[in-house]
Amino acid sequence: MTILSSENLILASEDDVMLARRKVRLLAETLGFDPFTVAAITTATSELCRNVCVHAVKGTARLEQIGSGGRTGIRLEVRDEGPGIADIDRVLSAGQRSVGSLGLGLSGSRRLADEFRIETIVGRGTVVTVVKWKRPA
C-alpha cells in the first residue's frame, strides 16, 4: 500500500468538523469516487470527528490518499487523547437489533467503511481508522 498524499487536521470545534468533512468530500470527488461512496466516507468522517469534539474535547485527523494494487482509496485516521471507550463491543453492536437506537456514530461508520479499525484505551484515548476504496468504473 502506498500513501499518495497526506494532510493533518486539527479537531477542536464544530468548525473543524465541518472543514474535515468538506476536505474529505473534495478529495473523494477529485479522485472520481461515485456519489454513494462520497456520501459514505463523508458521513463516516462527520461521525468520527464529531465524536472527538464531543467526547474527547479535541484531537487530530490524518487524511490520506492511498493506492494498493491499482486501487485508489481514502484513509482517515482520527485520534484523540480523551477518556477512551470502556464498553466498545456494546457500542459497536448498536443498531444491530435495535429499532431507532441511539448512538449509531461508530457502528454506522464501521458499516459504511470498507475497512475499519479502532484502538481505544480507557483513560488514554481512541484512534479510529477508516478506509474507503474507489469503486471500479
Added chain:
Amino acid sequence: MTILSSENLILASEDDVMLARRKVRLLAETLGFDPFTVAAITTATSELCRNVCVHAVKGTARLEQIGSGGRTGIRLEVRDEGPGIADIDRVLSAGQRSVGSLGLGLSGSRRLADEFRIETIVGRGTVVTVVKWKRPA
C-alpha cells in the same frame, strides 16, 4: 470549576420532590437559562428525586450553581442510602431498543443532562449527579 452557591434539600415525600423541582426551575430561570434547558434540568430533577422517594424511601439533594471557563451551570447531586441498583447497565440503556419502554427516569435524565454520573452499590445506596450548562446566547 467553581461552586457559586449551594443548597441542601431533604427528599422524603412527594412534597419534597415538588419543592426540589420548583427550586431547580427558579434557579435555572434566574440564571437566564432558555426554556428548553429549564425544562430539561427540571424534568431530570423530577425523575431523580422521585426515584429516591420511591426506591430508597428517603435521601438528600444538593443543588449548586457552578461556573467553569466563563460558563454558568447547575449541578444537582441526588443521594440516598437505599437498595442500590444491580442491573445499572440495563437500566441506563432503557429506551434504546424498546419502543414505549417503561422506566425512562434514569436513561432519560442522562439524555437530558450535559453531564451525568451515577455511583451505586447494592445494599449501600445511590448517588446521581447531573450538570446542565446555560447555552450561549
Added chain:
Amino acid sequence: MSAHGSIPVLRIGSTLLASIQVELRDTIADAFQEDILQTIAKTGATGLVIDITGLEMVDSYVARVLTNTGRMATLMGTHAVVVGMQPVVAATLVRMGFRMEGVLTALNVDAGLALVSELIARRHGAGQ
C-alpha cells in the same frame, strides 16, 4: 362536573374535557386517571379531551399516566385526545426517549374537540 378536586372536568355534548392546570403530583395523577375512567362509565361519554396547555413540565411518570389514561379510555370505547402540549414539553419527552403511542394529539382544545366529534361521527356513519 369534577372528576377530581383539582382538575376541572367539563362535559361538552358527549365529550369530557379535562383541563390539567396545575403541576400534577403523582398521587393526584393516579387519582385523576381513575376518576376519569369512572366518569366515562357513568356518563357514557364517547369522547375524552385532556388539555395539558397549563403544564410546563411533564416528566416520564406523568407522561405515562396521560398516555395510559388515553389507552384505557380507548379500551372502554371512548375516543381520547391529548391536546396543548407545549414545545418544551414535547422536546423534553422525545429527547428522553418517550413515545406517546396509542394516543391521538391535537394542537389545542378546539382542534381536539373537533377531532373527537369527527371520530364519533365517522363511527356512527354520519354524513354518509
Added chain:
Amino acid sequence: MSAHGSIPVLRIGSTLLASIQVELRDTIADAFQEDILQTIAKTGATGLVIDITGLEMVDSYVARVLTNTGRMATLMGTHAVVVGMQPVVAATLVRMGFRMEGVLTALNVDAGLALVSELIARRHGAGQ
C-alpha cells in the same frame, strides 16, 4: 417568516414549510428544532413539511434531530413530513442502521404538502 436565520420557513395555509438548504451544524440543527416547535405553537400550524432536498449529507446527529423534530411536532398535534431525501442520503442512513421511525416521508415538497393537507382533511372529515 423565519424560524432560524439560516433556514427559511414559509407558511402555506395552515402548514409550515421549512427548507434546509445548507449543511447543518449541530448547534443550528438544535436551534432549528426548537424554533420550529415554537413557531408551531405560535401559529397553530397543523402541518409541517421539512424539505431536505438541499442536503447532500445527513449524518446520524442531523438525522436524529430531523426525526425527533417530526416526533415532537406530532406530540403537539401537528402532521409532520420530511421530504426530498436524496438517494445517496437514504442509502447512507439505511446502511448505517438508522431507522427514521415515527415520521412520514414524501418525494418532494409538492407531494409533502399534498400529504399533509390530505391528513388534515381526513381528520376533519372534509369531502364527506
